[in-house]
Amino acid sequence: MAPDVIIIGGGLHGCSAALHLARRGATVLVLEKDYVGRHASGVNAGGVRRLGRDLAEIPLSVASMELWHRIGDLVDDDCGFEGHGHLKIAESEAELETLKARVAAVRALGFTHEALVDRRQLRELLPAVADHCTGGIWCEGDGAAQPYRTTLAFRRAAERAGAVVSEGVHVTGLRRENARWQVATADGGAHLAAAVVNCAGAWADRLAAALGEPVPLIPSAFMLMISDRRAPFIKPVVGATSRPLSFKQFANGTVMIGGGYKGALDRETNWTELDFRGLAQSAQTVADLFPVMRSAQIVRAWAGIEARMPDDIPVIGPSSTEAGVFHAFGFSGHGFQLGPISGAIIAELVTTGRTNLPIEPFRITRF
Amino acid sequence: MFRRLVEPERASVRLMVDGRPVTAAPGDSVAAALLAASVVACRTTPVSGTPRAPYCMMGICFDCLVTVDGVGNRQGCLTRVREGMVVATQQGKREVGR
Amino acid sequence: MTDLAHLKDQYDLAVVGAGPAGLAAATLGARFGLTTVLFDEQATPGGQIYRAVTETPLRERALLGEDYWQGAKLADGFIKGSAQYVPGATVWSISHDREIGVSAGGKARLLTARHVILATGALERPFPITGWTLPGVMTCGAAQILLKSSGLGPDGKVVLAGTGPLLWLLAAQYRRAGVRIEAMLETTPRRNWLAALPYLPKFLQSRYAAKGRALLREVKASTRIERGVGAVAARGDGRLREVAYRVGRGREIRLEADALLLHQGVVPNINLASAIGCKHHWDETQLCFTPEIDEWGRSSIPGVSIAGDGGGIAGAEAATESGRLAALDAAWQLGKIDDFARDRHAGPYREALAAALYGRRFLDLLYRPAVRFRHPAGDTLVCRCEEVTAEQVLDAVKGGAVGPNQLKAFLRCGMGPCQGRLCGLTVTELIAKARKVAPDEIGYYRLRPPVKPITVAELASIPQSDAARKAVVRG
Numbered sequence: 001m002a003p004d005v006i007i008i009g010g011g012l013h014g015c016s017a018a019l020h021l022a023r024r025g026a027t028v029l030v031l032e033k034d035y036v037g038r039h040a041s042g043v044n045a046g047g048v049r050r051l052g053r054d055l056a057e058i059p060l061s062v063a064s065m066e067l068w069h070r071i072g073d074l075v076d077d078d079c080g081f082e083g084h085g086h087l088k089i090a091e092s093e094a095e096l097e098t099l100k101a102r103v104a105a106v107r108a109l110g111f112t113h114e115a116l117v118d119r120r121q122l123r124e125l126l127p128a129v130a131d132h133c134t135g136g137i138w139c140e141g142d143g144a145a146q147p148y149r150t151t152l153a154f155r156r157a158a159e160r161a162g163a164v165v166s167e168g169v170h171v172t173g174l175r176r177e178n179a180r181w182q183v184a185t186a187d188g189g190a191h192l193a194a195a196v197v198n199c200a201g202a203w204a205d206r207l208a209a210a211l212g213e214p215v216p217l218i219p220s221a222f223m224l225m226i227s228d229r230r231a232p233f234i235k236p237v238v239g240a241t242s243r244p245l246s247f248k249q250f251a252n253g254t255v256m257i258g259g260g261y262k263g264a265l266d267r268e269t270n271w272t273e274l275d276f277r278g279l280a281q282s283a284q285t286v287a288d289l290f291p292v293m294r295s296a297q298i299v300r301a302w303a304g305i306e307a308r309m310p311d312d313i314p315v316i317g318p319s320s321t322e323a324g325v326f327h328a329f330g331f332s333g334h335g336f337q338l339g340p341i342s343g344a345i346i347a348e349l350v351t352t353g354r355t356n357l358p359i360e361p362f363r364i365t366r367f
Numbered sequence: 368m369f370r371r372l373v374e375p376e377r378a379s380v381r382l383m384v385d386g387r388p389v390t391a392a393p394g395d396s397v398a399a400a401l402l403a404a405s406v407v408a409c410r411t412t413p414v415s416g417t418p419r420a421p422y423c424m425m426g427i428c429f430d431c432l433v434t435v436d437g438v439g440n441r442q443g444c445l446t447r448v449r450e451g452m453v454v455a456t457q458q459g460k461r462e463v464g465r
Numbered sequence: 466m467t468d469l470a471h472l473k474d475q476y477d478l479a480v481v482g483a484g485p486a487g488l489a490a491a492t493l494g495a496r497f498g499l500t501t502v503l504f505d506e507q508a509t510p511g512g513q514i515y516r517a518v519t520e521t522p523l524r525e526r527a528l529l530g531e532d533y534w535q536g537a538k539l540a541d542g543f544i545k546g547s548a549q550y551v552p553g554a555t556v557w558s559i560s561h562d563r564e565i566g567v568s569a570g571g572k573a574r575l576l577t578a579r580h581v582i583l584a585t586g587a588l589e590r591p592f593p594i595t596g597w598t599l600p601g602v603m604t605c606g607a608a609q610i611l612l613k614s615s616g617l618g619p620d621g622k623v624v625l626a627g628t629g630p631l632l633w634l635l636a637a638q639y640r641r642a643g644v645r646i647e648a649m650l651e652t653t654p655r656r657n658w659l660a661a662l663p664y665l666p667k668f669l670q671s672r673y674a675a676k677g678r679a680l681l682r683e684v685k686a687s688t689r690i691e692r693g694v695g696a697v698a699a700r701g702d703g704r705l706r707e708v709a710y711r712v713g714r715g716r717e718i719r720l721e722a723d724a725l726l727l728h729q730g731v732v733p734n735i736n737l738a739s740a741i742g743c744k745h746h747w748d749e750t751q752l753c754f755t756p757e758i759d760e761w762g763r764s765s766i767p768g769v770s771i772a773g774d775g776g777g778i779a780g781a782e783a784a785t786e787s788g789r790l791a792a793l794d795a796a797w798q799l800g801k802i803d804d805f806a807r808d809r810h811a812g813p814y815r816e817a818l819a820a821a822l823y824g825r826r827f828l829d830l831l832y833r834p835a836v837r838f839r840h841p842a843g844d845t846l847v848c849r850c851e852e853v854t855a856e857q858v859l860d861a862v863k864g865g866a867v868g869p870n871q872l873k874a875f876l877r878c879g880m881g882p883c884q885g886r887l888c889g890l891t892v893t894e895l896i897a898k899a900r901k902v903a904p905d906e907i908g909y910y911r912l913r914p915p916v917k918p919i920t921v922a923e924l925a926s927i928p929q930s931d932a933a934r935k936a937v938v939r940g
Contacts, residue, residue, distance in 0.1 A: 035867075042874070148874035152865070228440060228882060228918065229413040252877070253413065271742060274914055276558060276566050276575060276927060283924035294925075297440055297918035299882050368601070368723065369617040372642045373522050392615055394520050399615040407704050408600045414852040418703045420600035422849075424607035425513055426506055426917075427588050427734070429850060429882040430598075438571075440918075444610075445553075447508050 002192040003029040003164070005350060006183050008171050008207060009199035011041035012147075012336065013328045015154035015165070016343025017197050019075070022161035024351050029191060030155075030163060031183065033170040034270065037151035039201055040335070043304035045224055045246045045258040046147045047237055048337045050113045051086040051139035052102075054313050056361035057338070058111055063357060064341035065141065074340060076160075077153035082251070083143035085236040087117075087125055089136045089289060095241040096134045103137060113139050128233045130289050136241075144237050144248050147336055154339070171200075174210050174325075181324060195324045195350050202267060202307040204315075204329035212321045213364050215330070216310055221263040221272040221303035222333050223279055227296040229253035234290070243285045255296060257286055260333070263303040272303040308332045309367075316342060316362040318349060326350055327364055369402040382452040391448040398424060398431040398443035401454070409433050409443060410457040432457055467553045467569040472576055476502045478795050479565055479578035480548075481556045481737065484512020485781045486773025486788035487584030488539045491548040493789050494582075497796035501548035502578070504556050504567055510540040512586050513606065514781045517614035519544075528641045529613065530634070532676070532781070539785065558914030559583075559741050563768050566914065566927075573923040580768050580795040583738055584788060587731035587774035590753070590834065591891050592627060593841040595698035597727065598849055601705025605635045605728035618644040621723030624708045626650040626697045629730045629832040630677065636684040647720055649684070650694040650710050652729065654835040661830035671824025695837065699725050729834040733775045736884055739912040741766055747905035750829050751778055752839065753890055754909050761794035762787055770794065778829075779822055786818035839894055847895070848888040850881020858892060862899045869893060869910045882918050885910040 005021050007014045010032025018028045032038075048068050050061045072078045090096040103116045117125065118135045125138060155165055170186040174196065183191045198207045205217035230253050238247040244260030261278030265271065279301060287294050309315065309330040319325035326349050328342045335342070341357070348355040375392035382389050382397075384406060391400035398421040401409055408418030410432050421431035424444045431443035434455040443454075478494040480487045483505035491503040511518040515536025523529055544550070551569065558566030563578050589604045596602065605625065611617040618639060623646050625632055636649055668674055684690070696711040699722075708722045732753035735745060744765040745754040755777045762770040772791040773784035790811060797807040841847060841855040853876050861875040869885075869892050872878050878892060879885040885892070889910050897904040 035871075037874075146874070148871075152874070226880075227921070273560055274558070276564075276914075276924070277929055280573075280924050280927035280929065283921045286921055287925045294920065294922040295439060296921050297882065298915060298921060298924060299918045300880065300884070300913065301915060302913050368620055369611060370620045371616055372612070372618045372644070373524075373616040375522060375616070392522065394517065394522065395615050399611055399617060402611065403615065403617055412852060417598065417852070418600055419598060420603070420704075422598075422603050422607060423589065423887075424603070424610040425588070427883055427886045445506055 001027070002180065003027040004193060005029070005195045005197060006031060006181070006191055006193040007197040007199055008183070009201055009204070009329075010036040010155065010165055010167065011039060011199060011201050012037070012151045012154060012339035013331070013342045014197070014199035015151060015158055016339045017199060017328060017346040018158035018163040018165070018343070019154055019161060020343040020347030021350060022158050022163040024347055026351065028158070028163040029193065030158070030165040031169045031171055031185065031191070032165065032167045035167045036155045036165060037148045040304040040306035041151045042148040043224070043302060044147045044222070044336050045248070045256055046144045046336060047246055047334070048081060048083070048145050049086045049139065049142040049237065050337070051137060051142055052088055052239060053334070055105065055109060056313055058106065058109065059358055060338055060341050060345070062111065062113065064338050067340035068145070068337070069141070071340070075153040075157040077149070079150040079153055080146035081143060082145070083141050085125070086139045086142035086239070087122070087136050087236045088239045088241060089122070089129065090134045090241050091132060093134055098241060099135070099137050113141070115139070125236060126234060126238065128290050128292050130291055133289065142237065150339070171207070174207060176322065195326065197346055197350065198325065198327045199329060201329055202305045204307060204327070208327065208364065211319055211325060213319060215315060215364060216367055217330055218308040218310065219265055219267050220306050220308040220333070221265040222258065222306055223261050223263050223274055223282070223301060223303045224256060224258045225279060225282065225298045225301040227255040227257070228299050230255060230296060233292065238289070240285060240289065245282070245285050245289070247286060247290070255293065257282055259285065265303070265305050267305065270305065272305060274301050274303060306331070306333055314338070314362055315364050316345060316359050317364060320363070320365045368405050368407065371403065380448045380450050382448055382450075382454055384454045385456055393448070395448045396444045397433060397435060397446045397448055397452070397454055400448050401433070401443060406456070408456065411459055413459050416459050467551055469551070469554070469567060469569050469572060469574045472502065472549070472551065472574070473500065474576050476500045476576070476578045477799055478502070478580050478582065478792070479504070479563070480582045480584055482512060482584035482586055482773070482775070483507065483510040483552070484514060484584060484586045484773060484784065485536065485539055486586070486775070486784040487512065487582070488543040489785045489788035490582045490584060490772055490792040492543045492546045493792040494795055495546045495548040497792070497801045499796055499799060499801060502551060503543070503548050504551045504554045506553070506555050508552050510543060510550070510552075511536050513610065515540065516610050521613050522616035523613065529638060535781070555917050556737065557917050557919055559737065559769070561742065561766060568919050568923050571923060572926045573919060574927055579799055581770070582762070582788070582791045582795065583769065583771045583775055584773045585734045585737055585775040587778055588734045588886055589728060590730045590732050591887050592727040592729050592838060593845055593847055593855070593891055594838070595845050596700055596705070598846055599699050599701050599705045600703070601701065601723060602699045602725045602727065605631050605726045608726045609635050609638070612638060612642070618642055619724035622647045622721050623724045623726065624648050624650065624720055624722045625726045626652065626694065626708070626710070627728040628653040628834055629728055630828065631728050633680045633684050635726065636688055637680050640683065640687045646688050647722065648689045648691055650697055651690055651692045652694045652697065652835055652838060653692070653832060655693055657831050657833055661827050664827035664830060668824040668827035672820070673824050673828065729838055730832060731774065731778055732890065733777060734886070735775070736886060736912050736916040738764065738771055738775065739909070740914045740916050741769060743769060743771070745909070747903070748777070750833065752833065762791035763794065779825060782821035783818055786814045786821060789814045790818070839891065840898060841891065847891050848878040848881065850883050850887075851877040853878040855895065858895050859899055862896055867900065868896060868907050872896070879910050884912060884916060
């Protein structure tokens, strides 16, 4: 029996789409070329934030956050989610002005999750922060979760709802067969379905190109580092204003350091290579903002393979060239928090043809 | 726990371990000096507070971690003793800033 | 204190590790006119097998034995040569383009080499028994290092346990040094003799036979040896107090003990090679992952060669020759010598290598560690750094962790500072057994640089280029 929907890509977005579709009664098959959570979904910084998002993403992010706060109900696993808040730090008066303008812009849209904090309030929230920091944006209720565990939880919930997940299956082609789609795989298989969802992450551009709607996707290897165990000294997740930084301490005391620095990668072999000059700049940022971290040991560093779009927001929506095909990819390093909602949006689109959330800015034709 | 089988040829090195003076031989690693001074455990683990001592003596087990001259998590087996060195055994999670 | 600032930005040849393979490689590379740098973590040359050979307080040659003193010649040749020596330095990263990340004296920097030879040697196979983390329990190698570099021997009641030549060598050295051993608990499975027997004739003709026989005689004459030991446990309250063991399935025997020295063979130290991306395969005889290298030591990454025990356990003499062959190949690859010169020089090294390898298979098969000492159960610790037990590992496998990398998402197994050096093989074997799949299919931890921890301050101290500063993209 051919499934109703084939989802290409078993990352968080693919598994989330599988779950929401299965709960709506669709028969779903997920085809994953490596294993579930192998790439960006399983190895990212785990940030669950509304703070600092592109204005277009905010409605989706706010809706997704509601799902995060009930994640146990959604996937029967708390995913390690902890909501100790997010802080974006200003290191000068000029940066604080930028942040002030940002908060005003967000409030003008009717959203109140971002609040400006001054020097004193910053130090109440982050006692260990360096003296030169002038304030920041505070977002209560934001937090972090465990990426691989979360992806696996969505997978399992989808399977309990009847979805089938096949790993080690590499999709090589897509062809329309009358009213249905035929998905060809490297093992010689051919799978038919009424609808196809492209959640292929850093490889999604190939499918898009095959559909006649090429996109300028940039495969990117975002680098992360983790420290040894430190006595607890910071609760919220921290970012900076004009330097890339994502900084959080886990319950076990280890500190994760991320940001925008990229390594090199090879999409064919899944190989990533770290760029230590970039990591050195990351380390410098950490040392500048939290001097007590200078003696922390970096125990491990890694980079996942992620898809970046030139405007740093994802592609979400129906195909512009073919009926029955839908896209959810290109989350540009901040898709983890959007995982719960992206699947819901896709499920709505596939089954009803429309969605309540404003996804116009994410249309595939915008490039 | 360990004893000298030969007398060191060169002048001994004096260091402080947890506030008490310890004598070592010039070629000793800090880990060797601790074992020779009958220090049973050089640290307790951050996970469970269990005592540990050097296990491999070649820099791969990370059980010989001690604080040397104020810098924490130094591998004692890869650190050569120096006159006046201050060594502290480590308890549990490392305090940030040391 | 070693100062990295004076190093060149680029060398023809970078060698990592100052054991026999590294010393031989760096010495020869420099002789062929390659600008050569040798990095090593220790303060003096020799690696582990020739540890402290230039400064050991144990001057009486008979104590450590003549094999050890071979290292002095190698070290001497190296020091007199023109390779740049950087002791006290930790190489924590090497990229595909051979950009090397190295730390010394609290600072780090990057530099490149046109060719790299990894000579990172071996480490002791994990020996996960009850109580193996107790103070008072250490490896035979560790005890031997204390002996060589500081002239220290264990006080009180000493028990040795395990299998392999090092056990016998250490026992002999202790006897010569006047260290009393309560017992040697020999865990070699009796059935190993069946597998090893066909290779006995070759062994008897090799250089290892006479040495081995002499060692065995010396130790047997003075030490109580229990053979066929099937279980060993270390017990105590915060420190070792007693060792419990069984001969076969016999009743438990307890020995009061202050020191328990464990050894069941050595395995290649693969963390750096793995982090670079060199291909490895599972060796079913030696029960470990070994890099895939050709007869010149070339790995699967162009420009990166592996020499010595790090490329497959074969002992110090084989390591020396494989180091020379790798350096020869590097000199040829970099155009310093032609095919003819390379092959001419290689001849004697290959002969010496063959002689060094001759007869070893017998030892590999005889001293292959027993399953029960490789597959712990219950609350025996598998991961020492993060204190993860065998039972927790097996539960995680039941819960869906299909391999060592998925395991990391359930448990912190393998995520401590040792980067799996003391738990990786155990984990691979446990998962393989639980899933009834070959270890090669299960694979190993996905290792990435830094292969040893570096501080935030060290990392931040890496000099930047302006281009790198401008290349920052906001995420």
